[in-house]
Amino acid sequence: MLFQARGLAQTWPKERVNHMQRANRKLQRVKRTNCGVEFFVNHGQSLLTSIMRSTSSLVIPTLRCALLLCTPWLLTTVLSQQTPAPSLGRTIQVPLDHKNSGLGKGSLYFEFGAPFDKNKPVVFLITDGQQFYVRRGSIASLQKRIFGDDFNVVGIVGRGFSEDFTRAALDTSGEPDWLRAWQIFNSGQWVDDIELVRQAVVGRNGRILLYGGSGGATLIHEYLLKYGSHVARAFTESAAIPELNHELGIRLDRFWDEIDTHDASLQQMLLEALKRHPSERMNILIALQRQHFFVSAEKLSAARAEFIQALDKGDMSYLERVRQDYQVDAILDLYKSRTGIPISVREFELIYPTGSFQKRRADRVDPYIDSQYTFLKPLVDLADSGKIPNPGFNTSSAHQIETQVLVLAARWDEAIDYRTTIAISYSYPHHLFFIADDDHRFTKLNGVEINTPPISCRLLLVRTFLKYGLDSSELKSVLGMIEPYRWKEA
Numbered sequence: 001m002l003f004q005a006r007g008l009a010q011t012w013p014k015e016r017v018n019h020m021q022r023a024n025r026k027l028q029r030v031k032r033t034n035c036g037v038e039f040f041v042n043h044g045q046s047l048l049t050s051i052m053r054s055t056s057s058l059v060i061p062t063l064r065c066a067l068l069l070c071t072p073w074l075l076t077t078v079l080s081q082q083t084p085a086p087s088l089g090r091t092i093q094v095p096l097d098h099k100n101s102g103l104g105k106g107s108l109y110f111e112f113g114a115p116f117d118k119n120k121p122v123v124f125l126i127t128d129g130q131q132f133y134v135r136r137g138s139i140a141s142l143q144k145r146i147f148g149d150d151f152n153v154v155g156i157v158g159r160g161f162s163e164d165f166t167r168a169a170l171d172t173s174g175e176p177d178w179l180r181a182w183q184i185f186n187s188g189q190w191v192d193d194i195e196l197v198r199q200a201v202v203g204r205n206g207r208i209l210l211y212g213g214s215g216g217a218t219l220i221h222e223y224l225l226k227y228g229s230h231v232a233r234a235f236t237e238s239a240a241i242p243e244l245n246h247e248l249g250i251r252l253d254r255f256w257d258e259i260d261t262h263d264a265s266l267q268q269m270l271l272e273a274l275k276r277h278p279s280e281r282m283n284i285l286i287a288l289q290r291q292h293f294f295v296s297a298e299k300l301s302a303a304r305a306e307f308i309q310a311l312d313k314g315d316m317s318y319l320e321r322v323r324q325d326y327q328v329d330a331i332l333d334l335y336k337s338r339t340g341i342p343i344s345v346r347e348f349e350l351i352y353p354t355g356s357f358q359k360r361r362a363d364r365v366d367p368y369i370d371s372q373y374t375f376l377k378p379l380v381d382l383a384d385s386g387k388i389p390n391p392g393f394n395t396s397s398a399h400q401i402e403t404q405v406l407v408l409a410a411r412w413d414e415a416i417d418y419r420t421t422i423a424i425s426y427s428y429p430h431h432l433f434f435i436a437d438d439d440h441r442f443t444k445l446n447g448v449e450i451n452t453p454p455i456s457c458r459l460l461l462v463r464t465f466l467k468y469g470l471d472s473s474e475l476k477s478v479l480g481m482i483e484p485y486r487w488k489e490a
Helices: 014-028 047-053 139-147 163-168 178-185 187-202 215-230 242-248 255-262 266-276 278-293 297-312 316-325 328-335 340-354 367-384 396-400 418-425 443-447 457-468 473-485
Strands: 061-064 073-078 089-095 105-112 122-125 152-157 208-213 231-237 404-410 431-436
Touching (some): 105 187, 122 139, 139 152, 139 457, 178 367, 215 340, 278 328, 278 367, 297 316, 340 367, 404 418, 404 457, 418 431, 457 473
Parallel strands (some): 122 152, 231 404
Antiparallel strands (some): 089 105, 105 152
16 A cells, blocks of 8 residues: 655645645654665655655655555655756656557656766666655665665666656546556556666666565566566565465465464454444454554564454444554545555556455455455456456566576565565576575564675675676675575474
8 A cells, every 4th residue: 555646736636635634644643663675764754745845856655565465565754855966867758558659658767876887787776666765866875775886776766656657547537547547557567667768778788687675576577577688687575476376375364364373252353343333344454454564573463352352342442543553544545646546556466366356255354355455446347357457477488587586585574475485586597595584674684784894684685696696706605694594494
């Protein structure tokens, strides 16, 4: 559940701006921050003020999105507004639909982290339609924090942040045209955007490096399957591969089984509470869906039980409190804005192929799947009726790709099942797979600094692989350093 908007306030209907004002007030009350892959930003700023300032410099909260196949990105931090040096930003015109040039073109912005140096390799920082840390003016800071000075770093501010594209996805009444939204924002369009930027930066035959996490990592794998010959090395972490969830029979939402393990009475309590309070169903589902981002893993089961037991007793003040604590109202208000359109398309792409929507049952509660089904129903209906193709990509050709691929996964990832990343990594002939004894945020790998000057284990792994490659002595040395953090089944 992520939202971006790009200077749209001047053209929004008043009620849409009011939604954003309410969301912003709720955000100001949030005390706790939790960052995932987008841990790079930690600046609080008025979301609405940023939207109102200009069409060229939007600030968006970092959110944990539903596309992450188990839990939505938290709405937690806001990027500080920055203005890039004029020489670092570029804009190119790309088709609204790469398969239908007659639909017109829109402006796509990308930015360098520093003045281009032809003697350095080029790494693209890839994000998808539900990630927001790649913003205008942010790439210099991201280069410094993630990659250092040994690369030319390029960040693409995706089509979901361009008013040219979001406006084109509306019907004549200003409401989402979901058929056209799918046409404009499906992942194939983002992949072809990356390719056009690659050609603009390094020429038709130039090769690049790729880095991305979560949904961005998924987009990298899709790009590799189409344009892998142009990529020397790719680093992905916590990639979501929904097709493999379906093939391997891996459930996205484990909530129902987990509460039964803690207390067998909780399932019936929750079903009855939802029946008694149908008007609060969505608030309850979203609160349960987001709870684990605000409660530590060791306390989560008890916190869930306390919440459900409060509902069972009719204590709706408890719900009101967690609605605020877990930013439920802010999420709902943001979902009502047009900026949810590209987010919804991406979420749909990463849920629908798993078959989770088709498995919904009245006698169980899956907070993530049930709430997302409501939000994404227009797209679900289009796919079910055959009006849009089933989303997804075929990984069978990965064995033909010569790119060196490093896949980083976390055993205790609350958003991505590590088993799907094992499957995708071993599809590539030149790969390295490392599974950390860690969570989705790689708390351990990010928290331990090594080397001189100090750098986290994770970032040292990123930089070393991208610079030296799979077979280098430098990478082998780093792997030796981080071996204590590799997960091994007892």
